[in-house]
Each structure stands twice: as C-alpha cells, then as structure tokens.
Amino acid sequence: MSETQRQFSLVAGEASGDLLAGLMLDGLQARWPTMKAAGIGGPQMLSRGFESWWPQEKLAVRGYVEVLRHYAEIAGIRRQLKARLLRESPDIFIGVDAPDFNLDLEAGLRSRGIRTAHFVCPSIWAWRPERVEKLRAAADHVLCIFPFEPELLAKHGVAASYVGHPLANVIPMVPDQAAARVALGIDGDATVVALLPGSRRSEVRHIASRFFAAAALMMKAQPSLQFIAPVLPNLRADVEQALEAAGMTGRVTLLDGRSHAALAACDVTLIASGTATLEAALFKRPMVISYHMNSLTWNLVMRHKQLQPWVGLPNILSGEFVVPEVLQDAATPQALADATLEWLAAPDKVHALQQRFCALHAELLRDTPTLCADAIQKVLEG
The missing domain is CATH 3.40.50.2000 (Glycogen Phosphorylase B;)
Structure with missing residues (x-):
C-alpha cells in the first residue's frame, strides 16, 4: 500500500473525543490526502468523511454501575469491531480517549501485529495509576494533550509525544x-x-x-x-x-x-x-x-x-x-x-x-x- 492510500481506524467514544479526533483527522488528511478512516465516531469525524460503523452514543456511558448496565452491548460491539479490524488490517488503530473501551481493544490488536496509538493519556496522574501498565501493553505511541505527560510516561517505558491541547486551537484567545x-x-x-x-x-x-x-x-x-x-x-x-x-x-x-x-x-x-x-x-x-x-x-x-x-x-x-x-x-x-x-x-x-x-x-x-x-x-x- 502506498503512502497516499493509508487506511486508518479510530474509535472516539463521546463528544469530547469526537472533537479531538476531528482535529487529528485534519492533520492526517493533510499528510495523506487519499486516506480512508473508519471505526466509531461522531459528527465532527463524520463531517471529515469518516465512516462510523456504530453510533458513537453507544459508547457514551460513564461510571462503573452505569457501564455494568450496558456491558453486554458494549462488549459485543468491541468483539465485533476487533474481528473486523483483524480482517481488514488497517495501517494503524487509534483509540481516542475512552480508555475503558479502547485500551483492551488496542492491546488485542497490537498482539496480532496491528500498530496502535492512543490519543489522550489516561489520567494516571490524577487517579487509577495502575492504568499505565495497560497503556504500555496497548499503545505503540501515546499522543498527550498536557505538556507534563510525556516525561511521566517515559519513566514507565511508554513512548509519547506532546501535541498540545486541540481545544486551545479551536477556542480564540480573546472570545467575542x-x-x-x-x-x-x-x-x-x-x-x-x-x-x-x-x-x-x-x-x-x-x-x-x-x-x-x-x-x-x-x-x-x-x-x-x-x-x-x-x-x-x-x-x-x-x-x-x-x-x-x-x-x-x-x-x-x-x-x-x-x-x-x-x-x-x-x-x-x-x-x-x-x-x-x-x-x-x-x-x-x-x-x-x-x-x-x-x-x-x-x-x-x-x-x-x-x-x-x-x-x-x-x-x-x-x-x-x-x-x-x-x-x-x-x-x-x-x-x-x-x-x-x-x-x-x-x-x-x-x-x-x-x-x-x-x-x-x-x-x-x-x-x-x-x-x-x-x-x-x-x-x-x-
């Protein structure tokens, strides 16, 4: 496959992830103009030609008790998505936030030879520090939105880059x-x-x-x-x-x-x-x-x-x-x-x-x- 025919797969599980992924797609499309991108996403991604195989709202559930109520459906989506990605073998899978959904999916794909990236470092510096082990197994590279995160991840053997916070580009310095x-x-x-x-x-x-x-x-x-x-x-x-x-x-x-x-x-x-x-x-x-x-x-x-x-x-x-x-x-x-x-x-x-x-x-x-x-x-x- 040539550099101009890249196939990317992304999953963004909620409205904030949709915004982040939309801006990422701008960069990917500028670098690889004929790229194709598919997976699960919302309106910002769809407006950039993204193909969403399930509605993003299916993943927008928060809290352990709430997730348990929807666990069977969400787990079913992840199984079907993993099977499809293993068949189609995209150049890279990029999980955008939604770590409870994406990290296990990334780890499974990576173990089968598919490159993976995770966009937005899980808040291991705020709570659930054990997630760094999952992150190391899941992602070839982490795209960080806060400047202190790459150094923190490097201490745990996780490759990462600071890409700035996309919202800082979207929102004017002096709002009107x-x-x-x-x-x-x-x-x-x-x-x-x-x-x-x-x-x-x-x-x-x-x-x-x-x-x-x-x-x-x-x-x-x-x-x-x-x-x-x-x-x-x-x-x-x-x-x-x-x-x-x-x-x-x-x-x-x-x-x-x-x-x-x-x-x-x-x-x-x-x-x-x-x-x-x-x-x-x-x-x-x-x-x-x-x-x-x-x-x-x-x-x-x-x-x-x-x-x-x-x-x-x-x-x-x-x-x-x-x-x-x-x-x-x-x-x-x-x-x-x-x-x-x-x-x-x-x-x-x-x-x-x-x-x-x-x-x-x-x-x-x-x-x-x-x-x-x-x-x-x-x-x-x-």
Whole structure:
C-alpha cells in the first residue's frame, strides 16, 4: 500500500473525543490526502468523511454501575469491531480517549501485529495509576494533550509525544462575547449563566436536576438573570424532564449543542466536571465545577482512587483551587447557587482568574493537527 492510500481506524467514544479526533483527522488528511478512516465516531469525524460503523452514543456511558448496565452491548460491539479490524488490517488503530473501551481493544490488536496509538493519556496522574501498565501493553505511541505527560510516561517505558491541547486551537484567545450573544439572540447587557450538566445521559440524569434547581434559587435571588443550557439532541427529552421537575420550563433557553457559543456568551458557568471545564477555562469564564454520580460508584471507586485534591481540569493544571468544586453530597442546589452567585459579585476576582486562564491557554496552544500527523508517521515508519 502506498503512502497516499493509508487506511486508518479510530474509535472516539463521546463528544469530547469526537472533537479531538476531528482535529487529528485534519492533520492526517493533510499528510495523506487519499486516506480512508473508519471505526466509531461522531459528527465532527463524520463531517471529515469518516465512516462510523456504530453510533458513537453507544459508547457514551460513564461510571462503573452505569457501564455494568450496558456491558453486554458494549462488549459485543468491541468483539465485533476487533474481528473486523483483524480482517481488514488497517495501517494503524487509534483509540481516542475512552480508555475503558479502547485500551483492551488496542492491546488485542497490537498482539496480532496491528500498530496502535492512543490519543489522550489516561489520567494516571490524577487517579487509577495502575492504568499505565495497560497503556504500555496497548499503545505503540501515546499522543498527550498536557505538556507534563510525556516525561511521566517515559519513566514507565511508554513512548509519547506532546501535541498540545486541540481545544486551545479551536477556542480564540480573546472570545467575542458580544458576537456570541448576537448569534444566540441574547441581550448584550444581560447577566447570563450557562448551565452545562454533561454530555452523557447518565450525567444528565444525576446532575441536571441539581443544576436547574440551583438556577431556580439564583433566579429568585436575582430575577434578571438569564440562563442558557447547550443540549445534545439525543438528550433533549431528559433535559426537558429535569427542567419541568425544577419548575424551570421556559426559563432556561435550551441550545441545540453550541456549547462553545454558550461559554462565549455567558458571564459565569455552572458546569459538570470533565473536558468542558477546560473549555470554560479557555473561554476565560469563571465557573463552579460540580459532579454527582451513582453513590455506589462514588463511594467504592472514585473516593479511594483519587490521587489529587482536585477533579476539575482548571484546578489540576493550576495546581490549586482557582475555581470552586462542589461535588457529590455537597452538591446541593443551594450550595451550587451560592457559589455561582459569588462570582457575579466579585469582578476583581474574575479578572485575576481570566489572567490565569490566558497563561494556561498559551501553554496548551500548539499546531495539534500537524503534531498528531508527525507522531502517527513515526509509528508507521517505526
């Protein structure tokens, strides 16, 4: 097979992975213009000509208890996918995040002679350090999105490259709040709170009701507040149900996706822990990070495997609590409302935070598509 006819296989298991994989595909297509790519992906990947053999939503499940409920279906997809890849033998398989799904798949493919890469180092520096052993067996190369990760992986014998964080390329250094508000039909003088309860159904079911109840309390304290909430189409019914339960139907403007527009337009965000918190930091927005999951998952797993005092990426990367985290049992509507309103009363504190986030943005800004292609080319030639 010539260099211009590469066959790549990718699996991205959720919305954030879809964005990362889309930018990677830009680099791969620039390097190998006639390449073909297939596997499991979402709309960003599909828009670049990717062929998805299963809907990405099938893999977007979080938490041990929730995964157990869907285990048979997910395991079946992985078996079928592995069999197909072994038959078709792509030049390389690239697992994009989703380590619970991808690492075992990568290890099985690699043991049969298929080159593998893993895009996004699992958070072995935050929790579940035992994953480094899985990673060493699974991936010929790891593409890292944080600058400290390659050195850490090298100590464990894992080849890795820092490619920058793709979101730092997507999000402007100085977001245009006024333009975002015009695009969303929001009054330029309004005080806007963005509510982001997560991109998975399990997250929405655990978190959205708390966020909307907190919004009701905030509205009671400051009736002029406007609320917006980006929603994936497949989760809209769940979100609308949570709105109704909180008595907030019609008081929160639901956006079809458009989370970046929401973060650009808002003054503060109440946001579920995950990649979206880094997006909020890159948009230079003050935030309150929250999370709530099945209590069994939290008590038996998360609390005992967390290696750092922070769960939110802005705090982890800063090495301190630059924004509040209100988690699990502490995440009452009143606590969430109070913490969010505190930002609106502290403009000097907001300005200082924005300066921290500008420095963080500069550190993460690299030519990610090209660096991804460089790393993949190394693996193909190695």
